[in-house]
Amino acid sequence: MTREEKKTIVAAVDTTDVSQAMFKEALVLASSLRARVVLVSVTPEYEGNMNRFFLKNAELKLKEPFEQVLDDAADYASSLGLEMKTVRRHGKPSEEIIEVALQEKADLILLGSSRRLQLERMMLGRTIAEIIHDGPCDVLLIPKKSEIRFNKVLVEINDFPSRPEAGMLAFEVAKSYSSEVHAMCVIDIAPDKSLRYGVQREAEQKALEVMKEYAAQGEEQGLRVITEIGRNMPERCLVEYAQKNNIHLIVLSSNEDAGMFEMLWGSVVERVASKAVCPILVAKKKKAKEKSFLSYAI
Amino acid sequence: MGEAYRFDKIDLGTVQSSSLDKTGEEESSKKESIILVVTRNAHLAEPVMEYTLNLAERLHCRLLAAYVDTLPQLVDGGQRNRKFISALLQSAEVYRSKAMAKGVSFSYVQESGRISKVINRLCHIAKRIEFVVIDRGIKIEEAVSRAPVPVFNIFYDTFNQSEREPWLHRKIFLQRIPKR
Numbered sequence: 001m002t003r004e005e006k007k008t009i010v011a012a013v014d015t016t017d018v019s020q021a022m023f024k025e026a027l028v029l030a031s032s033l034r035a036r037v038v039l040v041s042v043t044p045e046y047e048g049n050m051n052r053f054f055l056k057n058a059e060l061k062l063k064e065p066f067e068q069v070l071d072d073a074a075d076y077a078s079s080l081g082l083e084m085k086t087v088r089r090h091g092k093p094s095e096e097i098i099e100v101a102l103q104e105k106a107d108l109i110l111l112g113s114s115r116r117l118q119l120e121r122m123m124l125g126r127t128i129a130e131i132i133h134d135g136p137c138d139v140l141l142i143p144k145k146s147e148i149r150f151n152k153v154l155v156e157i158n159d160f161p162s163r164p165e166a167g168m169l170a171f172e173v174a175k176s177y178s179s180e181v182h183a184m185c186v187i188d189i190a191p192d193k194s195l196r197y198g199v200q201r202e203a204e205q206k207a208l209e210v211m212k213e214y215a216a217q218g219e220e221q222g223l224r225v226i227t228e229i230g231r232n233m234p235e236r237c238l239v240e241y242a243q244k245n246n247i248h249l250i251v252l253s254s255n256e257d258a259g260m261f262e263m264l265w266g267s268v269v270e271r272v273a274s275k276a277v278c279p280i281l282v283a284k285k286k287k288a289k290e291k292s293f294l295s296y297a298i
Numbered sequence: 299m300g301e302a303y304r305f306d307k308i309d310l311g312t313v314q315s316s317s318l319d320k321t322g323e324e325e326s327s328k329k330e331s332i333i334l335v336v337t338r339n340a341h342l343a344e345p346v347m348e349y350t351l352n353l354a355e356r357l358h359c360r361l362l363a364a365y366v367d368t369l370p371q372l373v374d375g376g377q378r379n380r381k382f383i384s385a386l387l388q389s390a391e392v393y394r395s396k397a398m399a400k401g402v403s404f405s406y407v408q409e410s411g412r413i414s415k416v417i418n419r420l421c422h423i424a425k426r427i428e429f430v431v432i433d434r435g436i437k438i439e440e441a442v443s444r445a446p447v448p449v450f451n452i453f454y455d456t457f458n459q460s461e462r463e464p465w466l467h468r469k470i471f472l473q474r475i476p477k478r
Contacts, residue, residue, distance in 0.1 A: 021411075028422045079405040080362070080424045147415065 007035035010101045011110040015065045022112035022142040023073050029148050038085045039073055040100045041066045042093040094130035106137050113141040113273045129270050132254045132282050141273050141280040148279055149248035150177035156252050157183045160210045165283035166253035167214055174223050181223055183214050186230040186237050235271035242278055250280045332426050335363045337433035340385030345454040346433050347393055354402045363406040370410035418444040
């Protein structure tokens with residue numbers, strides 16, 4: 001592998017504690033993957049008028065903490081003898097982060113995720129959802145106080161044969177880090193449909209078939225898959241299972257075609273991220289020859 | 299499957315190191331082993347400082363000091379944090395000057411959180427940490443719990459230390475005075 005073929009991790013930081021902890025985890029991951037880290041900090045656009053509060057250089061004052069974060073991060077990395085590229089941007093965070101990821105040909109985007117209620121997400125913007133939806137690569141969300149470990153991986157396989165990204169990525173993680181794979185198929189039937197005769201049984205049968213197929217594919221690759229059926233809302237099932245079984249990573253696939261429900265109530269990824277205590281890896285649909293950030297093969 | 303992965307990893311390392319255009323000096327400094335010195339006090343104890351400096355000089359290692367703030371969430375308006383930072387800067391400056399006199403390369407990082415987590419993280423980021431030396435006030439069980447390398451603590455006579463660091467007694471005395 002030459003220097004040009006080195007994997008690139010784009011980590012987006014802001015002034016919060018969550019993103020600063022995430023940056024350190026980015027260094028751990030980069031060290032284990034021998035990847036290079038590009039740290040990006042985006043100062044949000046300010047459209048107000050602070051002159052009425054006798055604050056003339058509002059933009060400069062807004063920019064300062066974001067630049068300080070980058071400087072501190074660069075100092076930290078250099079004191080550990082690591083090289084790191086820092087990028088300062090100004091504008092809409094999601095758009096700028098995606099642009100940097102495209103420019104740097106990123107293999108993975110790292111974001112810190114804080115616990116937020118749906119109302120907070122609606123009010124404060126949906127940066128994570130926008131990056132997942134429009135980003136060019138997989139996204140790893142790191143909640144506060146969590147750390148990157150791949151010993152136990154939980155993957156949601158609801159749409160497995162038709163959309164295999166998450167399932168395949170979980171296999172890749174498991175092969176690279178000798179992880180234990182837990183696969184969950186969630187049955188979430190709307191209350192009006194659940195009253196119909198046989199709907200529950202039909203859904204369970206379908207879930208069993210999906211799990212059987214996934215387990216068989218795992219066996220083909222020499223991996224043992226522990227399967228489970230969840231009977232509640234996806235975020236609740238996944239988070240509860242992860243807490244109960246001490247899961248280190250949840251793998252989900254991104255929802256490319258978000259509907260009105262997702263716009264209002266947030267996608268499954270957003271809802272899981274707002275509750276989970278372990279990192280969440282969101283798999284994007286890949287082109288035929290595209291490899292994941294984990295692939296070492298030359 | 300596991301063996302194939304291991305082969306890839308080793309192969310990758312050798313190719314990568316040879317492909318980088320670096321001078322011999324840079325290369326050797328990158329490959330220098332590191333002794334990690336961890337303290338939860340902003341002032342690193344002098345015996346620990348002396349011992350690690352001698353050790354680094356003898357073993358031709360680099361020193362990395364981690365000043366860990368174990369109470370980052372303390373609600374005091376950031377007063378403790380500010381004091382911690384100013385004290386660690388003083389301590390690091392003393393450590394650096396002593397290291398320079400002995401020709402040992404030294405760097406430090408400010409960390410926060412649990413000791414075990416910090417040691418684990420630093421050992422994974424800086425790959426060449428050979429062992430960890432902990433300062434007083436850190437339980438060895440906690441440091442060892444997640445450390446991938448050996449951990450040592452240093453026992454020293456606190457009476458002799460108080461002679462060398464008179465501020466230590468004064469500080470404790472002042473802390474014991476109840477506020478009015």
